[in-house]
Amino acid sequence: MAAGKAKIPQLGYGDARPAPVVLISGPERFLADRTAQTIRDALRAEDPALEIHDIEAAAYGSGELFTIASPSLFAEPRLIRVDGVEKASDAFIADAKRYLEHAAEGTTLVLRHGGGQRGRGLLDAVRGEAGLALGAVEVVCAEIKRDGDRLAFAQAELRRLGAQLSPAGARALVAAYAGDLGELAGAIGQLVSDRGQRLSEEDVERATEGRVEAGAFKVADAATAGNVADALFLLRQALLTGTDAIPLLAALNMKVRAMARVFAARGSAGELAKTFGMAPWQVERAQRETRGWREADLARAVDLGAQTEWLLKGGSRDPEYALERYVLFIARRGR
Known part of the structure; x- marks a missing residue:
């Protein structure tokens, strides 16, 4: 079953909450860790006696899940966190499917799946009728x-x-x-x-x-705004303080490509944002920055950006000159 057709609720990481079974899916590790922490903190707030158990799905041995989930003498609530379900052993997949039919009371099972086809049958079961009957939820952590x-x-x-x-x-x-x-x-x-x-x-x-990326965007902002003197000054300052040319070029190319995308586009900023995978404010800024450009010159800027990248990666004995020439071309709007 595809994630988009899941019968259980699908939540964003900001809405994560405990449930008898929580599937954390997607490759964004930081968001997945944040989700697991949110669930742990919520359960601990309910009962400080919470028992926490961690399982590595790839190294799992048959029966381990049921041993951990079996009721204790004092019936403390349990949180069982399973990492690496995308690398799970056959034993874990089989036991986890069985667990969905015989879930332990007072236990929260968190399954972390980072992507790929391994364990897909288990994910389908969690997202389907079995998970729905248990009250399972999925937290999607897309990259x-x-x-x-x-x-x-x-x-x-x-x-x-x-x-x-x-x-x-x-x-x-x-x-x-x-x-x-x-x-x-x-x-x-x-x-x-x-x-x-x-x-x-x-x-x-x-x-x-002092952050390299911040300096790079200052150069790019000055160049696309047409501020020739500021762009050159910031570029030389960045290079003199040890900033690598590649991040500088990447920031310039990012803005030039955005300008090229919106140059002849028609529609509201919101509509164009959806079309081009940009934020509305990015569309509006790129549109402002295209003023004074001719379409042919903007196309030349895109080509020059690719050429400059080749020069910076070994195609020139003077890569800094190549980058300066590109900055000037942009700041002068192709003139």
């Missing part, structure tokens, strides 16, 4: 890759912490922590801890000072 999704995550983290920050400030945070999602969440938590709940863009700038 977060797109800038718009990362921005939405950052804004959700800020709301969770009761903090306020402008969209521009949140975007700067996302740009500065463009890698691991946990690092972004940790940075937001630290920022709120250090600066309080009413945050400014200046707070973000001070907190992210």
Whole structure:
């Protein structure tokens, strides 16, 4: 059974809650860990005597699940967390299917499946009639890759912490922590801890000072805004302080591709955002940045970005000059 056709409730990680069986599906490890922690904390709040047991599905031995789930003398509630169901042994899959028919009272079983076909029959059973009868739920932790999704995550983290920050400030945070999602969440938590709940863009700038990604987006913003002098100054400053050219180029290419996507597009920002996998504010900004460009010159910019990447990766003895030429081309709108 496909996840989209599941009979049990499918929740976002922010809505995770305990249930007799909780399936945590999807490849985004940080969100999966956050979900498991939320469930554990909720169960502990109900009963501090909660017993917690961890199982590695790949190393599982037959009967282990039923031994752990069997009632104890004092009937303490149990949380059984099973990791790596996508690598589960045949014994675990067989026992887990049996468990769905004979679930233990007072026990919460959390199944973590990171993706792939292994264990699909078990997932179908959890999502189907057996899971529905038990009151199972699924928490979907899809991979977060797109800038718009990362921005939405950052804004959700800020709301969770009761903090306020402008969209521009949140975007700067996302740009500065463009890698691991946990690092972004940790940075937001630290920022709120250090600066309080009413945050400014200046707070973000001070907190992210020296981050490679933040410097890269400053260069890209100046170039696409047509500020030739600022773009060159920021580029040279970044290179002099040891910033690698590749992240600088990546930030430029990201903005140029966004401009190319929206250049001749028609429709509202919301409609175009859905079409192009962008946030509405990204569409509006890209549309503003295309002003003064001709379509042919923007197409040349896309080609020049690909050529510059080749030059930076060994095709030139002077990669910094190649990057500077690309920045100038963008800042002068292809002129």
